[in-house]
Amino acid sequence: MAYEIPVTQARAELADLINRVVYGDERVVVTRHGKPLVALVSAADLRRLEELRDEQEAAQPPVISSVSSIGGAAPAGGERQRFGIAAEHRGPEVR
Template sequence: MTRNVPVTEARKDLAELVNQVAYQGERVVLTRHGKAMAAIVSAADLELLERLLAERIDLTQAGAGRPVPAAETEPRPLRIAAEHRPPGPPRPPGFGR
């Protein structure tokens, strides 16, 4: 659950807000004149956010999101590695198959 709290109120109730975030899983958005200025989130949420941002940056640097040419997505035909040959006439000894 997310709760909006004015900065002036948060100053008075900071310890209580931290406990609600840490132990009850709440997220607190700090507002000034009704506009979101910052947020208080749990350490686990912050770690997740930082990990997601790092992965997003890594993917962007690796070229993720670029269109893949159709040639890379179309299946390639398979080559035949072996061929079945039906039995033919018997061969003389010494002429193996």
């Protein structure tokens, strides 16, 4: 469980909070009006969080390339007017 502290108190105790995180292996959640605002975590914890995020991103298929591979499918009859589309991307011209 993380130690919670209001932002006004955290300003006054920043050096102590940093020591708690670095040397006490604690996590500190700074709150505003009782709601979590930010968290102070060790550099090692941050590195692990970033590694986890990178692993998750690598495991997901790229959505943009899947959508862009659909190609030149033109919108059906009144679809452009129905959705208020004023222009469309046609891609590079082949000569």
